[in-house]
Amino acid sequence: MKQLLELLGFFALVQGVLGLVDEFTHWHAGLVQRLGFLDGYGVYASVALVVLAIALFAAAESRKSG
Numbered sequence: 001m002k003q004l005l006e007l008l009g010f011f012a013l014v015q016g017v018l019g020l021v022d023e024f025t026h027w028h029a030g031l032v033q034r035l036g037f038l039d040g041y042g043v044y045a046s047v048a049l050v051v052l053a054i055a056l057f058a059a060a061e062s063r064k065s066g
Contacts, residue, residue, distance in 0.1 A: 002063040009056030012049045019046030 018030030023042045030046075032038055038045045 002060045005056050005060035005063065009053045009060060012056060013053035016046045016049030016053060019043075019049065 019032030
C-alpha cells in the first residue's frame with residue numbers, strides 16, 4: 001500500500017508540475033490542459049495536484065513498510 005501511495009503521489013506531482021510549466025511556458029505537456037472542463041482553471045488544478053502529491057507522500061510515510 002505504501003508503494004501505491006508513493007506511485008500515485010509521484011504521478012500527481014509530475015502532472016501538477018507539468019501543468020504549471022504549461023501555464024507559464026505554453027509547452028503543452030501534461031494532462032491538466034487536455035481536460036476541457038479545466039479551461040481557465042489550469043493553475044488551480046495544478047496547484048491542487050501538487051498539494052495532493054504532498055498529502056499522498058505524507059500518508060505513505062505514515063504507513064508501515066510491511
